[in-house]
Amino acid sequence: METYPARSDVISCTLTPEDLKETGKAWQKLFQLSLISRDEVPGGLRLEVHPGSADALRSLIDIERDCCRWITFELDGPAVTMTSPGAGEAAIREMWSVA
Numbered sequence: 001m002e003t004y005p006a007r008s009d010v011i012s013c014t015l016t017p018e019d020l021k022e023t024g025k026a027w028q029k030l031f032q033l034s035l036i037s038r039d040e041v042p043g044g045l046r047l048e049v050h051p052g053s054a055d056a057l058r059s060l061i062d063i064e065r066d067c068c069r070w071i072t073f074e075l076d077g078p079a080v081t082m083t084s085p086g087a088g089e090a091a092i093r094e095m096w097s098v099a
Helices: 017-034 051-067 087-095
Strands: 002-004 035-041 044-049 072-076 079-083
Touching (some): 017 035, 017 051, 044 051, 051 072, 051 079
Antiparallel strands (some): 002 072, 035 044, 044 079, 072 079
């Protein structure tokens, strides 16, 4: 398991509106094609995708680690746990809702 601790306590995203739209589309595509489970955990959310989509998940997490520095990411193959204290918990759950 790889853990990437939060580097900020400010809840914000540094993606441009265009990049945010494209990243959101990529998440929804991953959810539609490969999502196995979406579970609320203390402080946030745990997502698991089909093992064949582990690389796609990692690529998206790399983007998120850069733009959402207020989230702690624990990446374990085809699963990621994302957490943040306080208001960050609800923000994570809202951001990674399944449409």
